[in-house]
Amino acid sequence: MRNELFVDDQGGRVRIIAGKKRGTGQIVFPLPQGVGEAEYERIELPPSGTLWTYTVQRIPPKNPPFVGINSPHQYQPFAVGYVRLGDEAMIEGRIAGDPASLQIGMPMDCVAISFPTADGAEMTTYAFAPANESSNS
Amino acid sequence: MSDVYVIGAGIHPFGRHDGKTGLDLGVEATRLALKDGGIEWEDVQAAFGGSSASGNADAVLPRMGLTGIQFINVSNGCATGGSSVLSAYWAIKAGAFDTALAVGFDKHDRGSFNPDPVKYGLPQWYGETGLMLTTQFFAMKIQRYMHDYGISARALAGVAVKAFENGSRTPHAWRRTPMDVETVLNSRMISDPLTQYMFCSPSEGGVALILASEKKARELGRTQVKLRAAAIKTRPENSFEVFSPSLSVERGETPTVLAARAAFEKAGLGPEDIDIAQIQDTESGAEVMHMAENGFCRDGEQEQWIADGYTAIGGRFPINTDGGCIACGEPIGASGLRQVYENVLQLRGQADQRQVEGARLAYSQVYGAPGLSAVAILERG
Numbered sequence: 001m002r003n004e005l006f007v008d009d010q011g012g013r014v015r016i017i018a019g020k021k022r023g024t025g026q027i028v029f030p031l032p033q034g035v036g037e038a039e040y041e042r043i044e045l046p047p048s049g050t051l052w053t054y055t056v057q058r059i060p061p062k063n064p065p066f067v068g069i070n071s072p073h074q075y076q077p078f079a080v081g082y083v084r085l086g087d088e089a090m091i092e093g094r095i096a097g098d099p100a101s102l103q104i105g106m107p108m109d110c111v112a113i114s115f116p117t118a119d120g121a122e123m124t125t126y127a128f129a130p131a132n133e134s135s136n137s
Numbered sequence: 138m139s140d141v142y143v144i145g146a147g148i149h150p151f152g153r154h155d156g157k158t159g160l161d162l163g164v165e166a167t168r169l170a171l172k173d174g175g176i177e178w179e180d181v182q183a184a185f186g187g188s189s190a191s192g193n194a195d196a197v198l199p200r201m202g203l204t205g206i207q208f209i210n211v212s213n214g215c216a217t218g219g220s221s222v223l224s225a226y227w228a229i230k231a232g233a234f235d236t237a238l239a240v241g242f243d244k245h246d247r248g249s250f251n252p253d254p255v256k257y258g259l260p261q262w263y264g265e266t267g268l269m270l271t272t273q274f275f276a277m278k279i280q281r282y283m284h285d286y287g288i289s290a291r292a293l294a295g296v297a298v299k300a301f302e303n304g305s306r307t308p309h310a311w312r313r314t315p316m317d318v319e320t321v322l323n324s325r326m327i328s329d330p331l332t333q334y335m336f337c338s339p340s341e342g343g344v345a346l347i348l349a350s351e352k353k354a355r356e357l358g359r360t361q362v363k364l365r366a367a368a369i370k371t372r373p374e375n376s377f378e379v380f381s382p383s384l385s386v387e388r389g390e391t392p393t394v395l396a397a398r399a400a401f402e403k404a405g406l407g408p409e410d411i412d413i414a415q416i417q418d419t420e421s422g423a424e425v426m427h428m429a430e431n432g433f434c435r436d437g438e439q440e441q442w443i444a445d446g447y448t449a450i451g452g453r454f455p456i457n458t459d460g461g462c463i464a465c466g467e468p469i470g471a472s473g474l475r476q477v478y479e480n481v482l483q484l485r486g487q488a489d490q491r492q493v494e495g496a497r498l499a500y501s502q503v504y505g506a507p508g509l510s511a512v513a514i515l516e517r518g
Contacts, residue, residue, distance in 0.1 A: 005262070018383065029383035030260060053284070055276035055328045057267060062251035065264025080273050082384060090384040094266060099329070104284045115266075125266045 005030060006112065006126040007044060014110045015044040016091055016126055027089040046086040048109045048131060054081030056099045067117045078115075083108045083128045096129040107131035141229045141364040142354035143515065145174020145347030146481045149242070151340050151465040152311035159191025159468070162343030163242030164200045166471075170345035175357050176236065181347070183233070184208045185224040186240040187217035189469035194240060215419070217241060218344065218473025219369065219503040219511025225348045226367045226513075235353040239346045243468030245339035257380050257507050271419070271506060272336065274379040276328035279422025281377075283330065286437035288425055290330050294321040295443040296421035297335045297463055303450060304464025306490040309475070311340055311466045335421040340466025344474035346481070360518040362484050365498075366403035370395035372508030379506045393417075393430040393502060393510040400512040401432070408432035411514075412496040413483055414454070415476035417504040418461040428456065431502055431512075455493050458483060473503035477513055484517040 006014040019031040019040030032040050058077045060070035069075060079095035079102060095102065096113050113127040147169025149162040163186070171178060178201050186194030187210065195208045213220035218241040225237035249272055254264040263269055282288060298318055304310035316334060324333040354360045372378045375389030401407055408431065416431055418424035425439045433454060434442055442448055448456040459465060459479040462472060480499035482488045499515045 026385070027383065053277045053281035055273055055280055055330075056326070057270065057273060058326050058328060059249070061267045061270055062248065065251065065254055065261065065269050066267045067265040068267055078267065080268060080277070082277065084386060087386060090386060092268060092382050092384075094268070104281065123265060125262065 006110065009047045012111065013047040014112050014126055015047050016085070016110055018043055018045050018089060029089060029091050045088055045091065048107060049083045049085040051102065051104055051106050051108050051128070052082040052084045052090050053104060054079055054095060054102050063118060067123060068115050069118050081128065083110070085110070094125065094127040096127045101130060138230050139232055139350040139352065141226050142349050142351065142360055142518070143346055143362045143364055143477070143481050144349045144354050144357060144359040145170040145176065146478045147171070147173055147345045148309045148475065148478050149343040150309045151342035151468060151475070154341050159188055159242045159244035159341065159343070160196050160200070162244070162341060163188065163194065163197050163240055163345070166242065166343035166345040167197055167201060167238065167240050170238070170347050174347040174349070174359060176347065178202050179204055180236055181206060181238050182236050183225070183228050184238040184240065185211050185221040186238070187211035187213070187221050187470040188241065188243050189217065190246070191242055191244050191470070194242070194470065197240060213509065214505030214507065215417070215467065215469055216369070216473055216503045216505030216509050216511045217470050218475070219501070219513065220473070222346065222474060222477055222513055223367045223369050223511060225346070226364055229348055229350050235350045237348045239348065239474060240344070241470035241474045242343035243470040244341040245468065247339070250339060252506070259380060259382070263382060269380065271379055272328045272331070275420050275422055276331050278377055279426065280330055282422065282426055288437070288440050290322060291318060292425065292440050292443045293330065293335055293421040294318045296418065296424045297321045299449050300418065300457060300460045300463035303458055303491055304460025307459040307464070310460045310464045312460070312464045331420050331422060335463070337419055337462035338466050340468050342465070342468040342471045342475065344471045344478050346474060346477060362481050363516045363518050365406070365514045365516045366400045367511070367513045368396050368399035368403060369509060369511045370399060376508060378508035391430050391510070392508055393427060393504060396510040396512045397431045397502065400514055404514045406498065406514065411498050411500045413458060413480070413493050414456050414500040414502070415458070415461065415479055416456060416502045418457055418463050419467070419504070421463070423504065424457065424461065427502060427504070431500070450491055450493060458488065458491050458493060473501070473511055476501035476503060477515065480515045484515055
């Protein structure tokens with residue numbers, strides 16, 4: 001990824017990097033870049049939290065902008081959700097693992113995932129995983 | 138400031154129309170609106186129009202006549218149509234013009250929209266990783282709402298069933314075959330908890346409205362429908378909106394809550410005064426949540442309202458009487474104008490099989506990415 005979105009943490013978890021607005025304390029993700037970026041302090045969010053809401057992307061997203069494999073026969077549905085990380089912010093991201101196990105309020109960890117792209121490469125991004133699932137892996 | 142009237146309304150039916158361009162649909166709607174309003178193109182003094190996928194709306198000019206008229210292209214996401222109405226409303230309200238056209242048309246590809254992250258000020262990875270989908274947002278918003286307020290999947294299906302029932306009575310609707318609850322529930326899951334038939338689809342269509350000052354409306358003998366108020370509001374802090382990589386932990390008011398309040402204040406009315414409403418139903422969940430955000434019921438009351446048929450034609454408070462986006466599909470530029478068109482017909486008593494008897498105040502609300510809402514309130518003159 002071009003911009004730094006997360007850093008490694010202990011136990012296979014990651015910490016997502018956000019911006020904290022000087023003065024107001026408002027937290028935004030990703031960390032703003034460009035005009036006005038000096039108004040934000042770089043912070044690392046807690047590596048775990050709770051699931052606030054979610055859905056499952058059952059149909060393949062269009063390319064562009066999606067770069068993953070989206071041909072109807074090879075597409076793998078994935079879950080997406082918002083996870084509340086401490087009292088700081090709620091972050092949107094993909095959710096690793098079986099969507100059937102998801103429930104609002106369940107504990108989640110921040111992790112890194114890689115998925116194959118349509119052009120044969122891999123893309124790495126941050127994601128969330130049910131807490132027990134990521135600690136077992 | 139002058140009162141504003143809707144004197145003419147025209148629509149090209151929504152759906153799929155091979156062999157016609159989006160522009161064709163807009164031109165046809167404009168001709169019908171002029172005829173309905175009893176005025177000539179040369180009498181239109183200002184125009185506002187929008188199209189998302191079919192070029193500049195101003196392309197109607199060579200087809201209608203190059204009269205030198207002020208034409209402003211409007212682009213405001215799915216609320217483009219509502220924004221055109223508001224622009225025409227203010228142009229007349231301000232006394233600058235006696236007549237104005239609001240026109241919108243579109244012709245979209247099949248399947249979900251695939252917006253470019255950069256156009257929303259978002260990094261490319263947001264789209265590359267599979268997060269740039271409006272459908273995900275709608276699903277996640279209603280998922281949380283169901284958890285908080287006890288709305289069932291059956292209620293979501295009920296919204297779609299009503300939409301197809303109303304669509305079956307509406308000549309301009311696209312999907313005109315009634316469907317039962319089980320069929321909606323068992324159709325393909327698109328984005329949990331929303332199934333295929335709970336979603337509207339991008340479609341094709343055109344709508345045009347002619348607005349006029351009170352003086353002009355009286356001169357033409359067309360004072361049947363008054364535009365009491367119109368308002369647009371964008372997202373405030375702490376609102377849960379589409380294409381948001383992060384949210385604050387506090388939940389606050391939404392652009393729809395703000396736009397509703399602004400329009401009611403301008404009109405000197407409240408939600409309890411309204412007889413019928415056309416509200417944004419991008420999918421069943423949006424209709425459920427917009428019922429509360431517009432002030433028509435409390436959070437959670439929708440479950441009972443839907444089960445008891447309150448929102449059906451013949452119910453206590455009919456919603457989306459022409460089947461809404463779910464039955465009509467969504468041509469972005471025209472969609473918000475369709476809501477107003479439907480309200481015009483209802484207030485004139487011209488809605489035939491779907492007529493709501495005695496409707497006097499009619500409300501419309503359209504929501505658009507990345508988080509704005511446009512409201513218009515019409516009154517029978």
